[in-house]
Amino acid sequence: MAWELNSDRPIYAQILEKLQVRIVCGVYPPGEWLPSVRDLAAEASVNPNTMQRAFSELERSGLVITQRNMGRVVTQDTQMIEAAKHKMAVTQTESFFTNMRQLGFSDSEIVSLVNSHTNDTNNANHAVVSNER
Amino acid sequence: MNEQYTTAAPLLQINDLCKRYPNMGNYMSVFHMNLTIPRGRIIGLLGPNGCGKTTLIKMINGLLAPTSGAVYINGMFPGAESKRVISYLPERTYLENGMKVRQMIDYFADFYADFSKEKAYSMLESLGISPEARLKTLSKGTKEKVQLILVMSREAELYILDEPIAGVDPAARDYILRTIITNYNPNSTIILSTHLISDIESVLDDVIFMKNGSLMLYTSVDAIRSQQNKSVDAYFREVYAC
Numbered sequence: 001m002a003w004e005l006n007s008d009r010p011i012y013a014q015i016l017e018k019l020q021v022r023i024v025c026g027v028y029p030p031g032e033w034l035p036s037v038r039d040l041a042a043e044a045s046v047n048p049n050t051m052q053r054a055f056s057e058l059e060r061s062g063l064v065i066t067q068r069n070m071g072r073v074v075t076q077d078t079q080m081i082e083a084a085k086h087k088m089a090v091t092q093t094e095s096f097f098t099n100m101r102q103l104g105f106s107d108s109e110i111v112s113l114v115n116s117h118t119n120d121t122n123n124a125n126h127a128v129v130s131n132e133r
Numbered sequence: 134m135n136e137q138y139t140t141a142a143p144l145l146q147i148n149d150l151c152k153r154y155p156n157m158g159n160y161m162s163v164f165h166m167n168l169t170i171p172r173g174r175i176i177g178l179l180g181p182n183g184c185g186k187t188t189l190i191k192m193i194n195g196l197l198a199p200t201s202g203a204v205y206i207n208g209m210f211p212g213a214e215s216k217r218v219i220s221y222l223p224e225r226t227y228l229e230n231g232m233k234v235r236q237m238i239d240y241f242a243d244f245y246a247d248f249s250k251e252k253a254y255s256m257l258e259s260l261g262i263s264p265e266a267r268l269k270t271l272s273k274g275t276k277e278k279v280q281l282i283l284v285m286s287r288e289a290e291l292y293i294l295d296e297p298i299a300g301v302d303p304a305a306r307d308y309i310l311r312t313i314i315t316n317y318n319p320n321s322t323i324i325l326s327t328h329l330i331s332d333i334e335s336v337l338d339d340v341i342f343m344k345n346g347s348l349m350l351y352t353s354v355d356a357i358r359s360q361q362n363k364s365v366d367a368y369f370r371e372v373y374a375c
Contacts, residue, residue: 002307002335007364010355011335041314045307046335047175048317050355 002045015054024085031076142208145170150202162188164346173319178326180343181373186326194221220289230269241283253286274301294325310336331366
């Protein structure tokens with residue numbers, strides 16, 4: 001199944017993000033081997049050179065380390081992975097706020113919406129749990 | 134073993150190439166085209182109908198003689214030697230209708246030293262095509278698949294595919310594109326012409342835009358996306374808006 005890619009941004013940048021998510025979520029755990037460029041390119045249905053470019057960026061950021069002639073492993077530096085995770089969370093939050101402001105909400109309204117949403121979700125989860133009981 | 138690839142000449146070089154069809158007045162199908170194609174790339178040859186894509190491809194393959202200018206493949210003019218280097222999928226089928234798929238494979242294996250029967254049979258199996266079927270019993274799309282399998286089963290340095298996916302269903306299209314990706318090797322280049330840009334965009338390194346027989350743009354897919362903030366498909370529609 002080809003990866004879902006947007007049409008308006010460079011492909012390598014989108015692939016880079018998807019690989020970062022996989023590392024941060026532990027799909028590729030710290031210290032583990034990554035699939036080969038060719039396999040991942042086939043999985044994503046993208047050009048191998050594009051995949052290679054995304055890998056090079058990952059190496060530059062330090063999240064991925066190349067073992068000469070053997071392949072690539074995820075860094076064992078869990079702090080670095082946590083930092084990457086935090087950075088992605090900040091980006092997501094910023095874009096959420098930007099979108100909500102475009103809809104005309106003030107920051108305090110957004111926060112109260114978020115609070116009521118988390119309450120609703122918690123209640124819904126409780127409801128599911130009590131139903132199961 | 135890589136020594137043969139370290140030759141100084143580029144894989145494909147086109148110098149000031151022109152083609153005029155005599156019975157079409159002074160109309161130039163290809164007009165002062167210059168192009169240098171390196172190894173290890175997957176390149177889309179794009180442009181509206183009648184912009185000269187197929188004429189250019191035929192000159193690269195030595196099927197048409199240039200009016201002026203020259204084509205060099207590994208520094209050589211097109212000829213018997215360059216056919217060893219190039220695996221070419223023409224825009225229309227040339228296979229013998231009465232032959233079985235298996236016979237076609239034997240024929241290609243006989244003709245081209247770099248042909249891999251194993252690869253051909255494995256692709257036939259993936260696409261559910263029987264080697265015992267006679268070509269005339271196959272649908273148009275299936276015939277196109279067979280022809281593409283034959284072309285992709287060679288270990289060529291340059292693959293030139295003229296409209297390789299136009300007639301096949303979307304699922305087979307995905308398989309073909311995956312085949313192109315998994316067969317990718319840094320010493321060979323694939324040039325493919327198509328109108329189905331959005332289908333192949335993520336597979337391409339570079340795109341060549343042609344207009345009225347001339348080279349309009351030769352750049353990378355990600356360069357278009359980052360400079361124009363739109364897909365190559367959307368950019369094409371803008372550039373060639375009627």
